Amino acid sequence: MALRFYNSLSQQLEPFTPQDGKTVRMYTCGPTVYHYAHIGNLRTFTFQDILRRWLRASGFALNNVMNITDVEDKIIRAAMAQGKTLREYTAEYEEAFLEDMATLRLERPEQVVRATEHIDEMVDLIQKLGEKGFTYESDGSTYYRISKFPEYGKLSHNDFGGMIAGARVDVDEYDKDDARDFVLWKQKKEGEPSWDTPIGDGRPGWHIECSAMAMKYLGATLDIHAGGIDLQFPHHENEIAQSEAVTGKQFAKFWLHAEHLIVEGQKMSKSLGNFYTLRDLLKLGYAPETVRFLLESVPYRNKLNFTMDGVKAAATAIERLRNFELRLKTERFGPDSDAASEARTAGAVLRFRETMDDDLNTAGALGVVFEFLRDTNSAMDSGKFLAGNVASAQGLLSLFDSVFDVMRPTTVAGGISDEAVEALIAERVAAKKARDFGRADEVRAELDAQGIVLEDTKDGPRWKRK
């Protein structure tokens, strides 16, 4: 089975291939930089990272554009309150976001673009919409007239025909012709940042930036547009309305939406005290790759229940993977190659690929890897895993880690050097040979104090950092 994704547009699993067969043109909704990213934000960005990596593992090249929303109501309010310019205010959080991405080992998209640097493109798009009769002005602001776009609702699968009985309706929006209409360009308010343009002195509405930037860098029709589930409506619906009204072409072939994360079974919120940033978790002593593993371990279309037990379980699971890798590297296996072991590895590679191809089923793919680990450990124990089987087994781990990226421990500055550890171990081996167990135990305690775990195996001692 070939690579396939669940397309929110069709609500079906569809085989994926980029339009030109080679390079995936993908737009991913990035952060609004008005606070530190929380763990829920990072779940979505981790999904985007997995998507990137698996597309590449599937042989495609990438052209991924991610936006930085650096002008928006909350940003303006916060910046004004602190007496800062927009740029002064957003710079800190943008930097923090990129740092968090790097810490979590999230690849930097090919292009990261700021909304405030694309005002001209947005104005141009709004003017084109105006020429085609999709806009109207009210109190100096420009709105999108949804009644002109009959396909409105095709992504969110909402029926906008009747009254939205149970929905809360924004009573302040008296200046719109239709409650569904959304703002493209907001008239300047006193004291707020603004841009003086042919369509007035003001600032862009939230939705227009993504249409403008996506089409500027990736053309009229994207291969993939991805983002959080909450963006499906209205943000992505509005992007479609804006883009397709101008181009007359399908805006994105695939729409991929990541489900939300909940914390300890509850919606994450500041009032519940279960609101975490990556920085908070690192302060609690968890390694970044542990957080990454947990975020990866549930397929992106399912809610992920983020729990402290889960983080601990993730840390232990990573240990198991690393122990296996260490064993592969250090144990002395018999000569030749075992056919059954080769077959097991090849089978695992195949199933890993098939499972990931199935809409990025990361939980299933992890299952494949751990099952392979158990069976291979057993084969090693019974001497049925030989030196000639090592390379392919390492190949599977490499394939796995090219996507999950958790094998490499995050290095901490300081601490004992590898050479010093080796020297102490050599001393302990000598002490044991001389049956000086007192000194041997002393060395072991010393290493333990330095955060080194010593393992005595058939093939001699081996060690790892805690």
Place this chain on the structure above:
RNA sequence: GGUGCGGUAGCCAAGUGGUAAGGCCAGAGUCUGCAAAACUCUCAUUCGUCGGUUCGAUUCCGACCCGCACCUCCA
């Protein structure tokens, strides 16, 4: 009210019309100078409830119960 998602062992969580992956926890064992670490084994007759279709359903259909999300800013 509309739309969508989900309810699988103590916890997390895949999956399939043919009789339940995987991880964590727990228990047992192997190894070891002792230990640690590591590894192995065991751990759901059962998949929210009740009906239906079927030789057979956790998997399909219907009803119901429960939880959640979106319909307003939100990853």
